[in-house]
Amino acid sequence: MKLKLSKTTRINFLTYAVVIVAFVVFQSLSSAGALSSTLKGQLVPICAYVVMALSLNLTVGVLGELSLGHAGFVSVGAFAGAVASAALTTVIPIPALRLAVSMVIGAIFAAIAGVLIGIPVLRLRGDYLAIVTLAFGEIIKSLITNFYIGIDGEGLHFSFLSNKLSLGEGGRMILNGPMGIPGITRISTFAAGFILTMIALIVIFNLVNSRSGRAIMALRDNRIAAESVGINVTKYKMMAFVTSAALAGAAGCLFSLGQNTILPSKFDFNTSILILVFVVLGGQGRMLGSIIAAAALTILPEVLREFADYRMLVYAIVLILVMLITNNPTISGFFARLFRRQKGDET
Amino acid sequence: MKKAFALLLAVATLLCCLAGCASDPATDTPATSDTPDTPATSDTNDTPATSDTNGSNNTFVIGGTGPLTGGAAIYGNAAMHGAEIAVEEINALGGIQFKLMYEDDAHDAEKAVNAYNTLKDNGMQIFLGSVTSAPGVATSAEAYADRYFYLTPSASSTDVLGGVANPLTGTVDIARKDNIFQMCFMDPNQGDASAQYIKDNNLGTKIAVIYKNDDVYSTGLYNSFKNKADALGLEIVSTTTFTTDSQTDFSVQINDAKDNGADLVFLPMYYDAASLILTQANAIGYAPKFFGVDGMDGILTVEGFDTSLAEGVMLLTPFNADSTDPAAQSFVQKYQERYGDIPNQFAADNYDCIYAIYEALTKAGATADMDHATLCDLLIQQFTSPDFTFSGLTGENMTWNTDGFVSKSPKGMVIQNGAYVGMD
Numbered sequence: 141m142k143l144k145l146s147k148t149t150r151i152n153f154l155t156y157a158v159v160i161v162a163f164v165v166f167q168s169l170s171s172a173g174a175l176s177s178t179l180k181g182q183l184v185p186i187c188a189y190v191v192m193a194l195s196l197n198l199t200v201g202v203l204g205e206l207s208l209g210h211a212g213f214v215s216v217g218a219f220a221g222a223v224a225s226a227a228l229t230t231v232i233p234i235p236a237l238r239l240a241v242s243m244v245i246g247a248i249f250a251a252i253a254g255v256l257i258g259i260p261v262l263r264l265r266g267d268y269l270a271i272v273t274l275a276f277g278e279i280i281k282s283l284i285t286n287f288y289i290g291i292d293g294e295g296l297h298f299s300f301l302s303n304k305l306s307l308g309e310g311g312r313m314i315l316n317g318p319m320g321i322p323g324i325t326r327i328s329t330f331a332a333g334f335i336l337t338m339i340a341l342i343v344i345f346n347l348v349n350s351r352s353g354r355a356i357m358a359l360r361d362n363r364i365a366a367e368s369v370g371i372n373v374t375k376y377k378m379m380a381f382v383t384s385a386a387l388a389g390a391a392g393c394l395f396s397l398g399q400n401t402i403l404p405s406k407f408d409f410n411t412s413i414l415i416l417v418f419v420v421l422g423g424q425g426r427m428l429g430s431i432i433a434a435a436a437l438t439i440l441p442e443v444l445r446e447f448a449d450y451r452m453l454v455y456a457i458v459l460i461l462v463m464l465i466t467n468n469p470t471i472s473g474f475f476a477r478l479f480r481r482q483k484g485d486e487t
Numbered sequence: 488m489k490k491a492f493a494l495l496l497a498v499a500t501l502l503c504c505l506a507g508c509a510s511d512p513a514t515d516t517p518a519t520s521d522t523p524d525t526p527a528t529s530d531t532n533d534t535p536a537t538s539d540t541n542g543s544n545n546t547f548v549i550g551g552t553g554p555l556t557g558g559a560a561i562y563g564n565a566a567m568h569g570a571e572i573a574v575e576e577i578n579a580l581g582g583i584q585f586k587l588m589y590e591d592d593a594h595d596a597e598k599a600v601n602a603y604n605t606l607k608d609n610g611m612q613i614f615l616g617s618v619t620s621a622p623g624v625a626t627s628a629e630a631y632a633d634r635y636f637y638l639t640p641s642a643s644s645t646d647v648l649g650g651v652a653n654p655l656t657g658t659v660d661i662a663r664k665d666n667i668f669q670m671c672f673m674d675p676n677q678g679d680a681s682a683q684y685i686k687d688n689n690l691g692t693k694i695a696v697i698y699k700n701d702d703v704y705s706t707g708l709y710n711s712f713k714n715k716a717d718a719l720g721l722e723i724v725s726t727t728t729f730t731t732d733s734q735t736d737f738s739v740q741i742n743d744a745k746d747n748g749a750d751l752v753f754l755p756m757y758y759d760a761a762s763l764i765l766t767q768a769n770a771i772g773y774a775p776k777f778f779g780v781d782g783m784d785g786i787l788t789v790e791g792f793d794t795s796l797a798e799g800v801m802l803l804t805p806f807n808a809d810s811t812d813p814a815a816q817s818f819v820q821k822y823q824e825r826y827g828d829i830p831n832q833f834a835a836d837n838y839d840c841i842y843a844i845y846e847a848l849t850k851a852g853a854t855a856d857m858d859h860a861t862l863c864d865l866l867i868q869q870f871t872s873p874d875f876t877f878s879g880l881t882g883e884n885m886t887w888n889t890d891g892f893v894s895k896s897p898k899g900m901v902i903q904n905g906a907y908v909g910m911d
Binding site: 177181286290323402404441445452 | 703
């Protein structure tokens with residue numbers, strides 16, 4: 141290669157390239173009618189899960205803090221975005237524009253939640269932080285379970301704990317407490333999912349490769365040393381945490397506007413763990429790994445329908461095998477040797 | 488350079504794999520029935536009838552989604568088994584043949600849509616919908632857009648049908664989906680009926696309600712019950728809630744009911760939670776009347792539950808496994824032989840679904856080479872026509888109109904000596 145590129149830059153460009161190639165391939169397959177309905181229906185959720193995994197990777201891999209409440213931010217974005225989209229139906233009739241506006245609103249709400257939660261949470265470290273984020277995830281779920289939002293000619297109406305709304309002529313309920321949002325007009329498209337994934341990558345790569353990003357990673361690697369050279373712990377932790385929350389919110393909005401119905405109980409502890417599994421499986425701090433892990437693990441349960449009753453058992457076994465293989469020193473040593481030999485060939 | 492090339496190859500291989508897996512069953516003709524070795528679904532391929540009729544092309548492919556795994560698996564499996572028995576009986580008759588496919592949705596809306604798409608890929612023509620409400624809301628919207636006839640055994644939420652006014656705000660939040668029909672009672676009908684029943688039979692003066700406020704089914708029933716109870720002048724002295732995460736300890740709820748002097752406790756919930764409430768109320772010596780709904784059906788089969796605690800519990804249910812009706816008896820016997828337990832109303836409702844579809848197809852003179860949209864129109868026409876009535880295990884002379892809900896009245900049952908006895 142004539143062009144001298146640093147290792148990180150090369151990996152970043154490779155990540156962009158993989159995402160673009162995957163999008164072009166699947167988009168053309170989809171428009172050629174070569175995709176099954178199952179896979180076609182999963183394209184938007186896959187993009188949403190990919191962005192969720194990318195955003196969590198920012199907290200877990202780059203900031204180095206274990207968050208078990210990521211589904212909470214996704215949930216805030218999902219519900220804020222879906223309510224915004226329902227409320228804006230007449231104001232912004234163009235679906236693509238409405239989706240973009242809803243995503244921004246979802247991201248803003250999730251970022252606000254990120255700030256509120258970040259203030260107490262980021263004072264903690266390690267296991268304590270993990271447990272508190274877990275609790276916050278559950279609190280967000282409980283709050284949304286008790287929210288009632290309706291719309292009529294006069295605008296949005298809110299009610300908390302019980303449904304005390306009286307809506308005018310032509311009004312309708314949007315968010316119905318525990319029943320979630322039952323009638324969502326689906327406006328999320330695969331293209332929108334692709335664009336969001338690219339935006340998430342650009343944001344994350346630029347943050348990580350900036351001065352702030354190096355400060356964040358310094359905090360991860362040695363907090364005391366970082367503090368001693370004058371790095372503002374709270375500021376940089378908050379920066380990573382809130383960015384992560386905002387991206388998760390946008391992903392949540394993409395997800396909810398790609399579904400017919402969403403329930404608050406969907407975004408529970410299990411979903412947080414699922415996203416964490418994507419991150420850990422793909423490798424902490426490795427964005428390409430998160431993308432591949434999220435996509436593969438979202439498709440896997442559907443592909444495994446062949447196994448009928450043993451489906452989830454097979455899924456778990458595959459998961460364990462992949463974890464073992466990727467962490468096996470012999471196998472990683474083999475790949476390292478392989479790459480080294482190639483490098484030798486090149487020079 | 489080689490490295491980049493290798494990676495590119497790897498990605499290409501991965502994509503090919505995915506595309507390969509996916510486009511495999513993409514034939515949407517019902518001809519998929521002549522590959523009885525696809526283990527993708529727990530279907531009834533092993534019945535002799537299907538293999539006999541490979542060539543004759545009168546096999547309709549019916550699909551359904553339900554929670555076959557996870558916490559709600561008991562309902563999904565019961566419904567699937569009920570349908571399997573009906574399909575077996577119909578296939579043994581000759582004439583119209585059915586091939587049944589069930590896919591797991593794990594009681595999750597997102598997975599239900601995936602399951603529905605898988606069924607579409609496997610050539611489904613008629614859809615039995617989802618067994619539970621939240622997935623039902625998602626799959627009904629899909630089936631409405633794609634024009635698949637949809638008759639659900641037990642997804643009782645009004646959002647599945649659409650076009651029904653919210654009992655609290657009086658607003659219609661979702662427009663009617665014209666191809667969606669229910670075999671079970673709709674939630675508000677059941678909540679209304681329960682309040683009416685309690686009022687008419689003077690079962691209680693001070694009523695306590697415990698409901699699960701993160702559950703579509705339970706909340707829907709509570710809302711309509713509360714509405715109707717207020718209208719009838721029933722006094723509700725205690726309303727307490729629980730969620731999936733807290734459904735092991737009910738001492739707060741039970742004590743609240745007790746302290747407020749409730750003499751009847753209304754339990755709009757599934758039987759797993761109800762069995763715990765009965766056990767814990769007994770432990771503190773509180774013995775009001777308990778009134779349940781169709782989700783309570785099955786409480787006598789809970790493992791480790793002392794059925795004597797359920798003595799005197801009242802519930803509304805469409806199906807009674809101890810009925811002396813010969814059709815019900817034969818169904819219960821077959822079900823017990825094959826699956827080893829007593830069928831609940833989910834099984835009976837789905838058994839009826841298959842027979843209702845069978846009757847409608849016969850009447851309409853439909854043939855299996857019609858595509859799903861044509862069948863959808865034919866079946867809607869049949870189901871909404873005034874002279875279509877259906878009698879099955881869960882009711883006599885049921886009819887449907889364009890609103891999609893079934894006209895049948897719940898039967899009041901009381902548990903006596905470990906069995907359901909009709910209350911009237």
